[in-house]
Amino acid sequence: MLTVGYLGPEHTNTHVAALKRFGRRARYVHAPTVEDVFRLVERRQADYGVVPIENSLEGAVTHTLDRFIDFVDTPVKIQGELEQRIRHCLITHAGIDLSELLVVYSHPQALAQCRLWLDRHIPQAKREETNSTAEAVERLQMQEKRWSVGHLEPIAVQPSQRAAIGRAELARQRLPPERKLTAVPIPEARDNKTRFLIVGLGEPRKGGRNKTSILFALKDRPGALHDALVPFKRNRINLTKIESRPSKRKAWEYLFFIDLEGHGSEPQVKKALEALKRYTTALQVLGSYPVGARFHRA
Amino acid sequence: MLTVGYLGPEHTNTHVAALKRFGRRARYVHAPTVEDVFRLVERRQADYGVVPIENSLEGAVTHTLDRFIDFVDTPVKIQGELEQRIRHCLITHAGIDLSELLVVYSHPQALAQCRLWLDRHIPQAKREETNSTAEAVERLQMQEKRWSVGHLEPIAVQPSQRAAIGRAELARQRLPPERKLTAVPIPEARDNKTRFLIVGLGEPRKGGRNKTSILFALKDRPGALHDALVPFKRNRINLTKIESRPSKRKAWEYLFFIDLEGHGSEPQVKKALEALKRYTTALQVLGSYPVGARFHRA
Numbered sequence: 001m002l003t004v005g006y007l008g009p010e011h012t013n014t015h016v017a018a019l020k021r022f023g024r025r026a027r028y029v030h031a032p033t034v035e036d037v038f039r040l041v042e043r044r045q046a047d048y049g050v051v052p053i054e055n056s057l058e059g060a061v062t063h064t065l066d067r068f069i070d071f072v073d074t075p076v077k078i079q080g081e082l083e084q085r086i087r088h089c090l091i092t093h094a095g096i097d098l099s100e101l102l103v104v105y106s107h108p109q110a111l112a113q114c115r116l117w118l119d120r121h122i123p124q125a126k127r128e129e130t131n132s133t134a135e136a137v138e139r140l141q142m143q144e145k146r147w148s149v150g151h152l153e154p155i156a157v158q159p160s161q162r163a164a165i166g167r168a169e170l171a172r173q174r175l176p177p178e179r180k181l182t183a184v185p186i187p188e189a190r191d192n193k194t195r196f197l198i199v200g201l202g203e204p205r206k207g208g209r210n211k212t213s214i215l216f217a218l219k220d221r222p223g224a225l226h227d228a229l230v231p232f233k234r235n236r237i238n239l240t241k242i243e244s245r246p247s248k249r250k251a252w253e254y255l256f257f258i259d260l261e262g263h264g265s266e267p268q269v270k271k272a273l274e275a276l277k278r279y280t281t282a283l284q285v286l287g288s289y290p291v292g293a294r295f296h297r298a
Numbered sequence: 299m300l301t302v303g304y305l306g307p308e309h310t311n312t313h314v315a316a317l318k319r320f321g322r323r324a325r326y327v328h329a330p331t332v333e334d335v336f337r338l339v340e341r342r343q344a345d346y347g348v349v350p351i352e353n354s355l356e357g358a359v360t361h362t363l364d365r366f367i368d369f370v371d372t373p374v375k376i377q378g379e380l381e382q383r384i385r386h387c388l389i390t391h392a393g394i395d396l397s398e399l400l401v402v403y404s405h406p407q408a409l410a411q412c413r414l415w416l417d418r419h420i421p422q423a424k425r426e427e428t429n430s431t432a433e434a435v436e437r438l439q440m441q442e443k444r445w446s447v448g449h450l451e452p453i454a455v456q457p458s459q460r461a462a463i464g465r466a467e468l469a470r471q472r473l474p475p476e477r478k479l480t481a482v483p484i485p486e487a488r489d490n491k492t493r494f495l496i497v498g499l500g501e502p503r504k505g506g507r508n509k510t511s512i513l514f515a516l517k518d519r520p521g522a523l524h525d526a527l528v529p530f531k532r533n534r535i536n537l538t539k540i541e542s543r544p545s546k547r548k549a550w551e552y553l554f555f556i557d558l559e560g561h562g563s564e565p566q567v568k569k570a571l572e573a574l575k576r577y578t579t580a581l582q583v584l585g586s587y588p589v590g591a592r593f594h595r596a
Binding site: 057059062063108112127130191193195223229232236239241242243244245246251252254 | 356357429491
């Protein structure tokens with residue numbers, strides 16, 4: 001049986017994406033951080049790990065990118081990618097009025113994605129960040145007090161004054177007190193999707209269409225980034241993504257993540273990567289993997 | 299008198315950076331979000347606004363970048379930049395033991411920057427995100443209960459079980475109950491600095507050394523990014539920074555922020571920007587501003 005580690009807790013978007021790819025027959029293990037998902041895979045406690053890498057509204061998930069920077073010698077390689085449409089709901093106790101709400105809990109990415117809607121419909125509510133959308137819904141059930149102007153003691157925030165943002169499934173969970181939760185979709189005109197990486201040990205089987213992810217540091221001189229892109233242009237390799245991240249060794253020094261179309265074993269990709277080495281101080285191939293492939297235990 | 303809006307509350311890193319640049323004689327107004335700082339400037343309620351743009355360990359402050367994307371017609375221009383060394387402290391009630399701690403509160407950036415130290419020294423403590431480091435310290439003083447396995451009611455988290463991460467100054471603030479707080483520096487071998495933007499209306503005076511920030515969308519075709527960098531290389535213009543952000547209109551479509559050395563009125567910068575237009579569908583100059591200049595009311 002396949003074991004899949006994912007960024008949990010249960011019922012988060014990562015869980016739903018993992019379930020869709022690996023199905024009901026795999027064993028699922030949730031981990032509280034991206035770091036923990038990588039460790040599950042490195043210690044062979046999971047065959048695959050699923051972590052978010054990018055959202056179409058909020059951009060890169062920097063924890064995931066930085067895991068490749070901080071542990072450059074990891075045997076973990078990218079095995080594939082998943083895409084998941086995100087549908088946020090406002091989850092509240094039943095029968096409340098939006099104008100009563102004082103606090104909205106959610107993961108920072110969800111709060112950021114719903115910012116314009118919240119500004120318009122619940123401008124009075126304070127936004128409070130939680131570690132996951134699942135935790136936000138748990139917070140609806142907790143006792144909560146807060147300091148308020150003109151009070152010497154913290155005052156209780158009533159359940160009817162609180163909301164969470166998350167998937168509709170979260171409202172259907174059984175949670176400690178038997179209060180009923182309702183979920184109302186938050187309208188989103190924009191294209192809200194999250195891309196996830198599947199990570200694992202070893203090399204994935206080559207697919208029909210493939211993608212390669214690399215990480216590199218540039219030599220410090222003018223025109224360095226331009227020069228680094230020349231080998232791709234010359235070998236007609238399409239770049240689907242470029243992302244810069246701080247090196248963390250020296251302020252305002254950067255590393256670059258690039259996703260390119262093609263497999264590392266293809267001659268023109270090999271040639272481009274070989275040429276790229278002239279401009280880099282470090283170059284790491286994070287994985288060559290099929291676009292949209294299925295996974296089975298080898 | 300100069301009025302300066304900044305991302306608050308008081309005693310945050312942004313406040314300290316603003317004070318250092320504009321001095322004790324300016325009037326300071328704090329705003330709860332980056333959006334509110336921009337609005338203060340747009341409504342002429344502040345002459346300048348100070349917002350974080352980038353940290354040397356955690357990378358871009360995407361809220362600030364996205365404000366330029368979401369309000370492309372804003373009259374606000376970048377007027378200058380500031381840099382501030384970040385020194386995090388662990389703030390607790392006096393006389394506690396690290397091994398007793400159950401929760402550590404802080405801003406997500408501060409939690410992320412101290413991740414390795416927290417993993418090693420307080421692995422048992424849950425990390426809870428707050429809107430600012432100042433709010434994290436306030437949380438030390440609040441009553442807090444949480445659900446725990448084997449309990450039917452939420453149980454209280456004692457003051458001695460809680461810590462916050464923030465500047466040492468925050469421990470010296472007067473806060474509701476008269477408990478004493480102590481601040482112990484969290485050692486950091488890495489170069490931890492934050493860069494802030496000063497924003498305002500109109501064009502800043504040209505300095506000796508200048509920088510120009512631009513935002514653009516590329517035409518969708520292979521080699522587009524390479525081609526867009528050619529004009530800079532050809533005109534010997536050094537790029538100090540490139541950052542990609544989602545367009546938010548279509549999934550996996552990106553916009554690029556570039557910082558370059560030179561002023562928009564210089565011939566080679568003009569030429570490069572003119573040539574760049576051939577490869578872009580939109581190009582916005584966010585500001586040409588002196589590096590390290592002082593500010594006075596015009």
